[in-house]
Amino acid sequence: GAVVSQHPSRVICKSGTSVKIECRSLDFQATTMFWYRQFPKKSLMLMATSNEGSKATYEQGVEKDKFLINHASLTLSTLTVTSAHPEDSSFYICSAGSGTSYEQYFGPGTRLTVT
Amino acid sequence: QKEVEQNSGPLSVPEGAIASLNCTYSDRVSQSFFWYRQYSGKSPELIMSIYSNGDKEDGRFTAQLNKASQYVSLLIRDSQPSDSATYLCAVLKAAGNKLTFGGGTRVLVKP
Numbered sequence: 464g465a466v467v468s469q470h471p472s473r474v475i476c477k478s479g480t481s482v483k484i485e486c487r488s489l490d491f492q493a494t495t496m497f498w499y500r501q502f503p504k505k506s507l508m509l510m511a512t513s514n515e516g517s518k519a520t521y522e523q524g525v526e527k528d529k530f531l532i533n534h535a536s537l538t539l540s541t542l543t544v545t546s547a548h549p550e551d552s553s554f555y556i557c558s559a560g561s562g563t564s565y566e567q568y569f570g571p572g573t574r575l576t577v578t
Numbered sequence: 579q580k581e582v583e584q585n586s587g588p589l590s591v592p593e594g595a596i597a598s599l600n601c602t603y604s605d606r607v608s609q610s611f612f613w614y615r616q617y618s619g620k621s622p623e624l625i626m627s628i629y630s631n632g633d634k635e636d637g638r639f640t641a642q643l644n645k646a647s648q649y650v651s652l653l654i655r656d657s658q659p660s661d662s663a664t665y666l667c668a669v670l671k672a673a674g675n676k677l678t679f680g681g682g683t684r685v686l687v688k689p
Binding site: 495497505506507509512556558560564565566567568569570571572 | 622676
């Protein structure tokens with residue numbers, strides 16, 4: 464399957480600061496990437512769909528000014544959590560589709576802890 | 579009614595037995611179906627995709643799709659302790675490319 468990487472894998476930040484998470488498709492070009500968050504023992508919650516060269520589409524209830532998404536190239540999408548608060552602590556996971564099928568491949572995830 | 583429903587489990591299976599997982603979906607026009615495995619603390623890993631009615635086999639895994647009844651299942655043969663994980667059913671709607679996930683079924687394979 465296709466390979467998707469995320470960086471960093473784990474980050475601890477102080478309340479009020481911003482954190483950027485990178486998602487890269489390593490062996491294919493991804494016109495669309497997806498950002499999810501997952502709380503402990505809960506299922507994945509889609510936050511937004513990231514489209515290369517255009518604005519992201521956010522799911523209902525997700526603040527676009529708080530979770531900034533940029534998809535500047537066919538292999539890179541970034542999620543910036545601005546003015547982070549403890550309630551933003553979660554597991555953030557990106558996924559990408561290869562475009563040749565409907566399958567989506569997930570990055571390894573980023574565990575964010577806001578203190 | 580949730581769009582994609584799964585029994586949360588845990589489904590306890592003795593080693594070597596068959597684990598049977600079920601998933602139902604509400605959107606009748608859904609076309610693509612996926613099973614992901616997620617180990618604790620890790621991200622989901624794609625196991626199987628299925629698009630047509632019937633069975634699809636890949637190693638010890640068999641996915642079954644019945645669009646008329648709106649369910650998709652996953653069988654794990656010769657279950658191993660390493661199969662202990664949460665299995666997520668995901669459905670791709672006909673419109674758009676967003677996956678809708680079920681809540682997952684936790685599987686425990688006991689040696």
